[in-house]
Amino acid sequence: MCPARLPDGVTTHPSSSGAEELRAATEACTLRLDLQGAHLLSWMPAGGEDLLWLSPEAVRAPGRAIRGGIPLCAPWFAGGPDGEHTPSHGPARTQPWQLREAHVEPDGTVDLTLATNADGVDLTLALSAGATQLHLELTTALPADAEPRRVEAALHTYLAVHDVRATSVTGLAGSVVVDKNARSVGEAGETLRPDGPTDLIHRTAGPVTLEDGERSVRLETQGAADTVVWTPWAEGAASMTDVPDDGWHRFLCVETACIGPRRDEVDHSIALEPGGSHALAVTFTPSDAGGAA
């Protein structure tokens, strides 16, 4: 459902997801977002490259997860603390959201608010896309008559990179890190340079900086506790039908999250009381956006 009138520069288009695709084009940026999952597909600041990688083989169909962009994971991450929750990453990313507000500021910054209820949890995404920064805030909230419960959430960002084999991430040093592939727990080193399939939950909120030799992206978070870094590498991509065999090196996921106990028993899930809420937010500053440092 859309507000009766969209501001100049914002339009909606049919999507094969069954929801609508919202597009914005202003002097500050362009963006595309599928209302299924409130899934940001693209944000291109004026004069810069797309922050996000969207798989050319992404499936856009009702109830199917879209590969790339920024999937919103809630109210659990992957299979949840017990590993048995389905669908993986929670229902929020594959169900329709409602567009509540759309506004374009005088400088062209696009502000959107979207909402849904997933598995009894009220979710709100507030997105602000400008000429130099992209900000997302995912709020999880419980209705006043709900039972207290713990939830997980993640902004599962597929950052576009020139080549993941020459990409590094800093800002994670010294954190506890759960290696999902090696099934081990350790301590993160100074600089993370993926050199194979990588699936790491770092028990820190950053801030982190990604460098790919052509640009850097700074991630600053609020209300987060964890940073996941994931690439399937060639091996993993070979068994994924929606990642091209020659495309896996064009992204690295750096995910802003609150995740419950895994192998390390650290519980960074969000304790929600009836009527209570929590905001998980990230601001991206890419070096190629106009005016960025």
Ligand SMILES: O=P(O)(O)OC[C@H]1O[C@H](O)[C@H](O)[C@@H](O)[C@@H]1O
């Ligand atoms: O394939 P998906 O359900 O989208 O999940 C993609 C990836 O998401 C996160 O990064 C998890 O840590 C990975 O274990 C998972 O493989």
